[in-house]
Amino acid sequence: MDAFCHVTKRAMSARTADIRRDTRETQISVRINLDGTGQASLNTGVPFFDHMLEQIARHGLVDLDIQATGDLHIDDHHTVEDVGICLGQAVDQALGEKKGIFRYGHAYVPLDESLSRVVLDCSGRPGLHYHVDYPRARIGQFDVDLVAEFFQGFVNHAKVTLHVDNLRGVNAHHVAETIFKAFGRALRFAVARDDRIGDATPSTKGSL
Secondary structure (H helix, E strand, O other), rough: EEEEEEEHHHHOOOEEEEEEEEEEEEEEEEEOOOOOOOOOOEOOOOOOHHHHHHHHHHHHHEEEEEEEEEEEOOOOHHHHHHHHHHHHHHHHHHHHHOOEEEEEEEEEEEEEEEEEEEEEEEEOOOOOEEEEOOOOOOOOOEEEEHHHHHHHHHHHHHEEEEEEEEEOOOOHHHHHHHHHHHHHHHHHHHEEEEOOOOOOOOOOOOOO
């Protein structure tokens, strides 16, 4: 009976967060449920970016509500970077002390000729290792340099180590999409609960 009650308590604990960030450049709200079903409500004013964020929700099985207003008359940089910051804060808050999670996640995702690998560690130490050469500088109106800015903002505030590698690809849209899909799946596995360790912290230090 005690074991049953313990499992029930773990299953019912909410891993959600609600983040709001207001600056002179952007106004952003992010809501996340790490134990969701992949539902997404996204409105950043940057259509291609919304499409990529939807990949995180769908393939990460997290529910995401991201609403952003930014200085898009200048360019998309502040909006994309600040969404990364807020999403990182939301993941960090939703994970709490990171007890009982797998901690590590990785995924390879193909899309036609493109193949990307993402490896993630909920380490408590921010670090981005991003190795992607896009075949062109823009996807429609979207500047591909902003993908790295998004992930840098994310890792700084989620406090995770993230390795992003595009292994092959000739279509810039496909390259970006495989990266976001792989990131979603890596995140999904890293934050999943590991019933074998109960509420233990997955670190020999005892904390993350």
